[in-house]
Amino acid sequence: MNDKSKAEDVIKAVDTLEISTIDILKAIVDEVNIHGEISEHSMLNVPKARYKIDIIKFDDLKREDFDDFKQFMKDHVPADESLRSWLDKPWRVNEENKQEDNQDMIEDKFDMNCWITQIASSSPVIIKGQHS
Structure with missing residues (x-):
């Protein structure tokens, strides 16, 4: 270029x-x-593309923490809010005076990484086997 x-x-x-x-x-x-x-x-x-689909992956979530994680998310993410918008919401200001969001909080709480990306798609749903 x-x-x-x-x-x-x-x-x-x-x-x-x-x-x-x-x-x-x-x-x-x-x-x-x-x-x-x-x-x-x-x-x-x-x-x-007619649609944008958010893909959210929880890397390194331990198998033994999965049920607790699932219940935590069920208890804290409102039914009328997307997971993506909830993850982006501010949670606290840390000791270094830096704003942390809900994504930072669950990564710390469950010792894992949350990975978010968006793909363009001609369909509003992901189909098994679809390239992403």
């Missing part, structure tokens, strides 16, 4: 697509190199 300051725009554009491959990425970079920007009316023949 000639203008490295456009990298974030390219990443955002790729994230809106239903599928992404290295060839599509190369085509977007070529377009930015030629036109200096990513046009809303791009000539790329790739459909935009």
Whole structure:
């Protein structure tokens, strides 16, 4: 890419697509190199994703802690709130005067890591075997 300051725009554009491959990425970079920007009316023949799906993974959660973790989440995450928004909510300000959120709290409490990502999808649900 000639203008490295456009990298974030390219990443955002790729994230809106239903599928992404290295060839599509190369085509977007070529377009930015030629036109200096990513046009809303791009000539790329790739459909935009209709849905964004949050994937939340709890790495290193010990098997013996699973039932306690499940009950804790059931007791603390309101039924009318998404898990993603609850994880992002502030929990406390720590000793270093840094804001911690609910994600930090459960990672500490259950000695594990919470990993969150979002994928673009043409379907509103994840299908077994679907690439993510």
